[in-house]
Amino acid sequence: MSKDNMYSEEQIGAFTDGELEPEEESQILAESERCPELDAQLCQSRKLKELVQHAYREIPQVRPRETRGLRRKGLLSLAAAALVLLAVGLAAGWLVSQSYQSHAGQATMTAHTSPVGQENWLLHVSSPDPATMQRALDRARKLMADPAAHVEVVANEGGVNMLRSDTTPFAKEIRELSEQDVLFFACSRAIQRLEEQGVHVKLVPEANTHYSALDRVVLRMQQGWTYEKI
Amino acid sequence: MGVLSGVNQKRLFRTILANSRGRLHRMAYAWTHDSSLADDLVQQTCFQALRKQKHLRDIDAADAWLFRILANCLCDHRRARREVLCEETPVSIDARTPEREAHDDQVALRVRKAVNALPLAHRQVVTLVDLEGFTYAEVAGILGIPVGTVMSRLSRGRRALRERLLEANLNDGTDSVSKVRKIR
Numbered sequence: 001m002s003k004d005n006m007y008s009e010e011q012i013g014a015f016t017d018g019e020l021e022p023e024e025e026s027q028i029l030a031e032s033e034r035c036p037e038l039d040a041q042l043c044q045s046r047k048l049k050e051l052v053q054h055a056y057r058e059i060p061q062v063r064p065r066e067t068r069g070l071r072r073k074g075l076l077s078l079a080a081a082a083l084v085l086l087a088v089g090l091a092a093g094w095l096v097s098q099s100y101q102s103h104a105g106q107a108t109m110t111a112h113t114s115p116v117g118q119e120n121w122l123l124h125v126s127s128p129d130p131a132t133m134q135r136a137l138d139r140a141r142k143l144m145a146d147p148a149a150h151v152e153v154v155a156n157e158g159g160v161n162m163l164r165s166d167t168t169p170f171a172k173e174i175r176e177l178s179e180q181d182v183l184f185f186a187c188s189r190a191i192q193r194l195e196e197q198g199v200h201v202k203l204v205p206e207a208n209t210h211y212s213a214l215d216r217v218v219l220r221m222q223q224g225w226t227y228e229k230i
Numbered sequence: 231m232g233v234l235s236g237v238n239q240k241r242l243f244r245t246i247l248a249n250s251r252g253r254l255h256r257m258a259y260a261w262t263h264d265s266s267l268a269d270d271l272v273q274q275t276c277f278q279a280l281r282k283q284k285h286l287r288d289i290d291a292a293d294a295w296l297f298r299i300l301a302n303c304l305c306d307h308r309r310a311r312r313e314v315l316c317e318e319t320p321v322s323i324d325a326r327t328p329e330r331e332a333h334d335d336q337v338a339l340r341v342r343k344a345v346n347a348l349p350l351a352h353r354q355v356v357t358l359v360d361l362e363g364f365t366y367a368e369v370a371g372i373l374g375i376p377v378g379t380v381m382s383r384l385s386r387g388r389r390a391l392r393e394r395l396l397e398a399n400l401n402d403g404t405d406s407v408s409k410v411r412k413i414r
Contacts, residue, residue, distance in 0.1 A: 017359055019366055042385045048392055052360040055341035056256055062266035214273040221280040222244050 007031070007038060080189040081146040119143070120150045124217060125230075128158025130169055136230040137173050144180045151221065153177075156187035156213030160194070165208040167183070171204055178215035187213035243283050247276060252299055253362065260357040263346045267349045274303045294364065301354065308350075344394040346398055350388030355380055386408050 007015075007028060014020050015028050032039040048182040121143050125136045136153055143149045163186045167175070174184060184204075188211045191201045203209070209215040222228050232293055278299050286295055337401035345353055358369045366384075370377045 009389060010381045012380070013384055013388055014366075018365070047361050048396060051337070051341050051395060052345065052356065052391070053333075055338040056260050056357070058335070058338070063348065096373065120407060142298055155338045164249070190275055212270075212273060214277055218273055218276040218280065221277070222248060224240075226242070227281070227365055229391075 007041075012041050012045050015042065015191045016049055039225055055080045119148060120218060120220070120223070121152070122225045122227050123151065123153045124213070124227065124229045125153065125155045125159035125162060126157040126213075128161050132230055133162040133168075133170060134157070137170055137177060139228070140177050140182050141180075141228060144177070144182060147214045150181070150225075151177075152185060152216075152225075154187070154210070154213045154216050156190045160186050160201075161188045163203050165202045168204060174204055174206050176200040184208060185210045185213070185216055186214075187211075189213075239289065240283065242289060243286065244280075246259060246289070247279055247296070250293065250296050250398065251276065252296070254296060257297065257357060257361060258304070259298060260345065260361060261343075261350065261354055266412040267307070271300060271303045275300045278303065294368045294372055297358065297364070298374075301372055341391075341395060344391050348387050348390055352383050353388070356391070356405070357384040359384060378401065 011020070011024075011028070015025060019030070028038070028042070031040055121140075122135050123139055125133060125189060127133075140151045143151050155162050162170060163174070163184055165171065178184065184207045186203055186209050187209050188209045189211070191203075191209065214215055218226050246286075251272060254272045256266055258271040258275075259265055275296065275356050279296055286292060293366070297319070345356065345373075348356065354373060355369055358364045358372060359366070363370065366377050366380045369380045
């Protein structure tokens with residue numbers, strides 16, 4: 001109960017939050033006309049709420065998502081094709097350069113969007129167990145039997161060992177799957193943690209990095225990809 | 231509202247989730263005052279939400295449901311670190327360079343420090359009500375506590391904030407009072 005009036009702190013807070021029944025709200029408003037102390041308390045309560053809202057209107061921003069070294073044989077081929085077309089376009093003139101723009105546009109689409117109506121899979125490996133890694137690679141290979149499928153393999157925690165050139169027993173298989181357009185991602189934060197422990201991390205050439213494995217997983221799930229923890 | 235089963239419902243949910251991400255991050259930051267941890271909690275929340283979306287029966291309740299997952303993720307994080315609610319570990323507000331600090335809104339920093347000094351249980355209730363405008367009943371559902379507990383935590387949290395931010399200003403000179411007046 002407040003010192004000089006009949007309303008408790010909880011009631012004053014509930015008034016500020018619009019939680020009171022209309023009748024009780026009217027009573028408080030009428031009372032505040034007669035009682036300057038209550039009026040001041042209501043003002044203070046409102047001010048406090050606004051201060052809290054103000055304090056969190058601008059907060060430190062989320063780090064930008066970083067994906068580094070996006071590599072895929074198919075994309076490289078498309079990029080190479082685009083470069084060839086560019087050269088032809090420069091030599092042959094406007095007509096052929098129009099063709100280049102069309103092909104370049106296709107390459108961008110492939111890189112950044114998930115085609116509608118096709119099967120998209122994200123396989124997540126976090127275990128350092130080679131048997132788990134083998135299962136992930138086998139699963140990726142099986143999924144890629146469907147020509148419409150898109151597959152990404154994301155590794156974090158101990159699973160990053162699968163993509164480290166000095167620890168992986170699967171370099172050949174990763175290369176083969178990469179040639180079939182399977183994308184491999186290592187979690188940058190897992191790499192950072194290893195390096196803080198003095199481990200020099202070198203990834204296989206086919207591996208890309210994303211600043212957080214979970215962020216990559218969420219990104220793809222939001223795009224409708226199917227998530228599978230191996 | 232029906233069960234989120236159809237493709238359209240799933241798309242709608244993903245849109246809601248994408249649009250909620252900034253608000254979830256703001257709340258996670260208000261609870262932890264650590265932008266990196268807040269980012270992790272939001273990622274974990276989104277991940278859990280996407281995996282459990284079939285359990286969300288009412289799309290209108292998605293908002294409170296997401297914040298409940300966020301609260302659970304923070305709880306799991308603290309449990310993993312063996313932190314107990316009544317044994318608060320003071321957290322310093324994000325490391326900042328002096329140059330950045332000088333450009334920041336001093337009023338906002340002062341309020342954040344006061345909010346950060348509250349016990350987490352009070353901090354969560356105050357910020358869910360004040361920043362997101364959740365009703366007391368919704369906050370009770372998000373945190374899994376009775377409405378009466380929401381009200382008492384809110385009251386105690388606000389009393390502490392008032393003592394730190396408003397009543398202290400009235401007694402300790404004009405400097406901070408004038409800073410508050412700048413935003414009015």
